Amino acid sequence: MSSNCCNSKTESNACCTSNKVQESKCCSNEPKITNTNNKESVNSPHDISDNAHDNYSEEDNEVATSFSNYNFKVTGMDCSSCAVTIEKALSPLSNVTDPKVNFSTSKLTVGLKSDKNINQVTQTLKKLGYGVEETDSNKSHTTFLVKGMDCGSCAKSIEKHLNTLSYVNDAQVSFSTGKMHVAFEGNKTKNIEKEVSKIGYSATLQSNDKNTYKKWKLFSKPAISTLFLIFGIVSSFISLPIWITNLMYIIAIIVSGIKPLKSAYYAIKSKSLDMNVLMSVAVIGAILIGEFFEGAIVVLLFTVGTLLQTISIDKTRNSIQSLMDITPATANVITEMGTISKSLKDILVGEIVFVKPGDRVPLDGIIIEGYSSLNQAPITGESIPVDKTIDEAVYAGSINENGTLKIRVSKLVEDTTLSKIIHMVEEAQENKAPTQAFIDRFSEIYTPIIFVLALLVMVIPPTFSLGTWGEWFYKGLELLVIACPCALVISTPVAIVTAIGSAAKNGVLIKGGNHLEALGALSALAFDKTGTLTEGQPKVSTIKTIESNEESLLNIAMSLESYSTHPISNAIVNYVSQINSATYDVTEFENLVGQGIMGKIEGTYVYAGNLKLIESINTNIRNYKNEISSYEREGYTIIIIASSDVIHGFITLEDPLRLNINQTIKQLNDSNIKNTVMLTGDNQGTADKIAQLSGIKEVYSELMPEDKLSAIKDLQSKGYRVGMIGDGINDAPALAQSEVGIAMGGIGSDTAMETADVVLMSDDINQLTHTISISNKAKNIIKQNIYFSIIIKLIAFILVFPGFLTLWLAVLSDTGAAILVVLNSLRLLKQGKING
Known part of the structure; x- marks a missing residue:
């Protein structure tokens, strides 16, 4: 073996990735290798001649290079054993090699021979119960x-x-x-x-x-069919030869029936039994038994019904079309040659765009000149304009209310916040909810069963002289029409698409039908405190000196806190910077997660943090414990400044509650939510005070970031289905563990948009009640659609055998039910705006 061979399993994994032979060359601890094209096993290279070994390597390399790596995102894994299960399930598949699943990143990397094998991977994972989607690196669609x-x-x-x-x-x-x-x-x-x-x-x-x-053009053929149908009816009334009447009906059938007949042909060719197949068989059957009028009216009703259905469904699909159309096609770009108009796709990051009052902001950027109020409703759902000035971010699609702005572009057209919203909503609309997946599976079983039943009805009763062939053939045709599960199949997706689009227009991103359904099933909501229940902008209230003067206390605090980006640190820095203060040089600065910060000032380690931290370095703080506790009981956050020798003093801060937060929590407590919980790293006194003022029922305080994950698991162990509301960054593990992770303030935050299942685009907790309301209304509409579809089918089925149902009534019941299901789903578009 060469000197650079792998000497451990870890090294083996790192260096032996190209193919099995390379692994055997490199790793002597592997006794046997198997060729990837299923040739016979070959012993370790120590047992074969150099010449034979070379030939084997070349052949195997040829096989290995025929595989390309593909990446997938896997959802639903709850421990590393899931990753192992997936790897074991994929390994035996043909045309698949070297599957690797990273549980921590939810990423699957696998070698495939071609794009045609992607479905093989996705279907296997879905059968195992995991969600899977291709990453952008694969997609060349x-x-x-x-x-x-x-x-x-x-x-x-x-x-x-x-x-x-x-x-x-x-x-x-x-x-x-x-x-x-x-x-x-x-x-x-x-x-x-x-x-x-x-x-x-x-x-x-x-x-x-x-x-x-042009949707009206679709009705040209049905209109012609209707004319020939009328000619046929008139000819029968004026006693023209029967062949003329039948010819009129046949022309009516041909004009409107070409499209479903073509669709039926290709469906059968593709081994698919869809509604076009069933309807075409029914119409051809009607012609064979001489029911030309029935055949004509069936195909006409079917065509008109499906067109109306298509138009209604298009309306649900376009529920976010208004978002796509709000940005202008061009923008005014300031150049050395003056202001020129450019297409958005040609504008680069760093260019300056000029936005006049009344115009929409074309691209995300930073204001470099001007002041104005911007209506961000298309992105956040907020109807109240937001004041913006120099150095503040603006977002594509916002309406410039009054001032003139010069904006430096920060994102290309495909990367703007609005583009991401649209992309995420479209992806969400393609994700199936559990109810939809079940109905799809049910329809795949239901349709063939009814099809076979219809054939048996046509054959068995007349065979045993229980009626005429024509009578039972007609009943069989009616059953074929009833076999179309169209209304049932579309009952869920149209409602979900509409609900997700409606939520998006109100500034809420719901990333799939599964999350939409889960929202309505939550029984507990866990809130992060800072920035969720409170404004997230603490303010200094009191300066209390102990063994130092106020100036020295503030100078030390300023010196330490300026190294941190925590909201509390920012509040202290902002407060002290308004006073004439000096700062010290700080070395060896360290952020003590969940406790505070420390640094070396003039040779002494100085700490700024909570009581627990200071107690660990200076026990004299216990003499002031009662005073500190009294502040905590009043809801203040206390930052103590001390070293091992000196307790300089402490600073109290207050983070005001969000406006109307108690009203929001009350609405949640009065709904299906059985428990509202606060998760915070703050002290017990502050946590209890905030909980009392906001109406929160249960408190988990003094938590380290990793403890929030344990708190969610604790709630779940009590039987709650938990939704977690946080900022999408520090709360990522807890958001992932909860049934639904809800991120606050998605606007401008790529992390929040990526990590959570639901994103409240504005920094407004009031959107939460509206979002849960959309979920509940969508679930109710889905139930109504399903029940209605099934009841209509049952009624039609019952009416077949007594002979009360005609073929055209069967069609009307099917297409009519489908149209009513879509119209019922469209009610979700009328879900009111969050802000009135």
């Missing part, structure tokens, strides 16, 4: 907008058909958002659009969409 889908089965049919094409590596179609993501080889954009058109839908590149989709 082109996004198309698809028109004409009216239920999830349409999306599946398109997806299955495209995945059969040789040049398509991966196709994913989301019915909820009307978007299609396709990874394909070569310049095949037009081919993709043609293939989708073949199935009876239309696809256009998202970047080329100019919203020229």
